[in-house]
Amino acid sequence: MSEKKQKWTRLIEIIIGILATEAVVFAVLFYAIDEPTRLERAQGEILAVQLDEAMTLYAENCTVCHGLAGEGISSIPSLNNDGLRTMDYDELLKVINRGRYATAMPAWNKSDGGPLSDYQVEELVSLIQYGDWMETQDRVVNLGLAPLVPFSTEPDPVLYASLSGLENGAVLQQAVTIYAAQCVACHGADGLGTSLAPALNDSAVREIAPGELSRIINLGVSGTLMASWNSTLTETEIGAMVELITRWDEVALGSIPAPDVPIVTTEESLLLGASLFTSNCSQCHGPDGQGTRRAPALNVKGFLTETPDMAIQQIVTLGVSGTAMPAWGDRMSEANIQAIVGFIRQWEATAPEVATPATGGGGGPPWLRDANWVPPGQQAQLDAGMTQAELDAQKAAEAATGGHADGTTGGPPEGAGQGQGAAATGQDAQQHTQTGDTGTGPAWAQNIDHPQWWETIDVKIWSLTLGGTAIALLLVVIGYSALRRTPPDSETDFEEYE
């Protein structure tokens, strides 16, 4: 091999060496550059998990006062506002940890007597600052924890008037009015209790000493939904509440009806309701709810307009004793029953005046027979050329005006507030449809949901692969040229073998 040729080989070797080293350096650099985005993505994922848990915490603990989607109920403030989103983190943490002294806002941290851990409170702060309230609303509804809106009801006028015939009747009337405005949402119609709070109209409670009852109402029960009322009610009013609670057996049942609460639905809950209806109810009530020989029609105008959601829920939960209608409360969760009621309710728009009972053998319910089946309530509107999005927007608008009408039919001031609360939710729903379309939302959510194309290429792996390949090639080339540089006739080691 000539001198010149050897020089060339050397040069090529050097260049290849430099290139390979460069490849390795690039690989390391790329890895370092990628690190922050990787961290960001990981943080986004942690936040998403936190927010997911926080929505359930919110549903279980806060929705009863702060509303379905953080919109606030009557005088209780909203949580879905920019003021709180940009509020100092520690300040917000403190409010939730310790509550607000002398208001209905209880302390939530375990160290202050509440039910939540430090971490859970932090998750709630994340929800308030970064969360999606429409998603939270869906969570609350799907868990069957939608709060009673309106929060309040009105005493039955006839029974209310008859209270004046009792001893201290005026005091009882005052208490009944306060109870219907402030306590009924949790403690239920006629004080008989709900899933949120125990019955107060109960012989065991009547045995509690008046002083103790007064203390509970004044100070609340730390760590539960029972807030302190001493800043909301006067001493006389609290005295009246104690009188009512200890003498409730003298007050006629029906004096304080349940608030007329429309059950809120989501796409998911309607689908669930439809499938539960098919598997549990249609054999008696017919596949379209038009009735059979075994049970009356539910899908008829008269029944649906006269029976509020709460009443249907109660019928389904308790059954009709002495008839074939079972009590479903024993075998179905409240959330499932509400899903069915929501499903039954959306027949109202198209329900016939007179039902045509199914005679059986129709080949199954319509949603199983037809893949394009749309709930009847929506079919007419879809037929009229409306898009699903328009329909959703209209439903939101209807919910808004419906809530408003409820709130303004002569209800107490809280009632009017309710109407506005519901209207706000309706608008939120519409906004949500819009923002949903344009894909805005919290930055981390976009990062997770819609990565840019170059983000889907894993730079780290590619650099390592290329670097590794380069090194491997270099080794092959060096080895090959070393062999070539050693001619068999040269005076090297080879000779010793010959």
Ligand code: HEC
């Ligand atoms: C029993 C009703 C009730 C419940 C339940 C409740 N809150 Fe409150 N909350 C209130 C009231 C009333 C206020 C307003 C206090 C005041 O007047 O400053 C409030 C205020 C707040 C504030 C401050 C709002 C502001 O604008 O300053 C935050 C934050 C808050 N609540 C978060 C929560 C969270 C999170 C939960 C659930 C863990 C919760 N609340 C449960 C009644 C409640």
Ligand code: HEC
């Ligand atoms: C946000 C829901 C909520 C509201 C509103 C509410 N309470 Fe309560 N209340 C509760 C809960 C929950 C308990 C049970 C606390 C416990 O676990 O000890 C309770 C317990 C009580 C008790 C003690 C009952 C017992 O058996 O020891 C009394 C008395 C009471 N509430 C009165 C009232 C009065 C009067 C009002 C209206 C001014 C009211 N509550 C409003 C949720 C509520």
Ligand code: HEC
């Ligand atoms: C075994 C047959 C049977 C099944 C299954 C059944 N029901 Fe009924 N249901 C009845 C009968 C019978 C009545 C009428 C009771 C009466 O005479 O008041 C009734 C009444 C009702 C009513 C009141 C109707 C009215 O006009 O007052 C509702 C609401 C209702 N059922 C809902 C349901 C739901 C929801 C399911 C499924 C979870 C269901 N039912 C399953 C037999 C049944």
